[in-house]
Amino acid sequence: MYKTEMEACRSWVDSFNNIPGALLERAYGPEWDALNLLAGGRRDSDCCGVEAEERPKTRAEEEDETIDDERVYRCSECDKPCGWSWGGAVYAWPAGWGTLFNPKGSYDEDWVKRNAERIADKCGFLVYECDEVGLILGIDGGGYDFYEQHWLPLYRLRGLEWHEKILVPEKTSPVPARALRRHK
Numbered sequence: 001m002y003k004t005e006m007e008a009c010r011s012w013v014d015s016f017n018n019i020p021g022a023l024l025e026r027a028y029g030p031e032w033d034a035l036n037l038l039a040g041g042r043r044d045s046d047c048c049g050v051e052a053e054e055r056p057k058t059r060a061e062e063e064d065e066t067i068d069d070e071r072v073y074r075c076s077e078c079d080k081p082c083g084w085s086w087g088g089a090v091y092a093w094p095a096g097w098g099t100l101f102n103p104k105g106s107y108d109e110d111w112v113k114r115n116a117e118r119i120a121d122k123c124g125f126l127v128y129e130c131d132e133v134g135l136i137l138g139i140d141g142g143g144y145d146f147y148e149q150h151w152l153p154l155y156r157l158r159g160l161e162w163h164e165k166i167l168v169p170e171k172t173s174p175v176p177a178r179a180l181r182r183h184k
Contacts, residue, residue: 001164008162009147009155017102019136024094027132037088038116040126041140044087047080088126095126095138097146102136109135111158123153 002008028034089095103109112119112135116127119137126138139150 002162003164005155005163006147006152008160009152012155012160012162013101013147013151015104015108016137017104019100019102019133021092021094021098021100021138024100024136028130034130035094035136036129037086038113038127038129038135039086039120040116040124040138041089041120042087043084047078047083086120089138089140091140091142094128094136096140097138097142100128100136100138102133108158112137115157118157119154122157124150125154 002011024035094100103112112127113129119125120127124139124141126140128136128138130136139146
């Protein structure tokens, strides 16, 4: 049991294999298709081939019972609602940050595979799969705290609780002054 949530998170992340992006580039070269993107990165519009942008639903879309999603994506070129697909890394292939991460444990790897969409959407990871390594997580960014922005949200999404829970005592409301006066 770890004292803080961040200590527990760091310990969990330390259990991942670190894979240099340059090694993947050397291994796959121009054959990037062998590294299969499951989820993450920009969202490409299915209609005009440009980036799809998340927008609030219009009133008509709110009333349309055929739209199940909470969010609507619109093509950034024609502004029509569109389908979209994950487009991958924006800053560099396979991810802006030079190191990628592979879960060592089969439980973590199975969970990542089942939850790739949620991991990309809620934690900002790129999720790849390849025959040689299995699942790989990438971060397409740099210059900020990865633990706060990516790993801690992933630890929470995974439902891990390897840390002590700090119990905050319930606030007790003071006895009203008029109640004290009655008992004099």
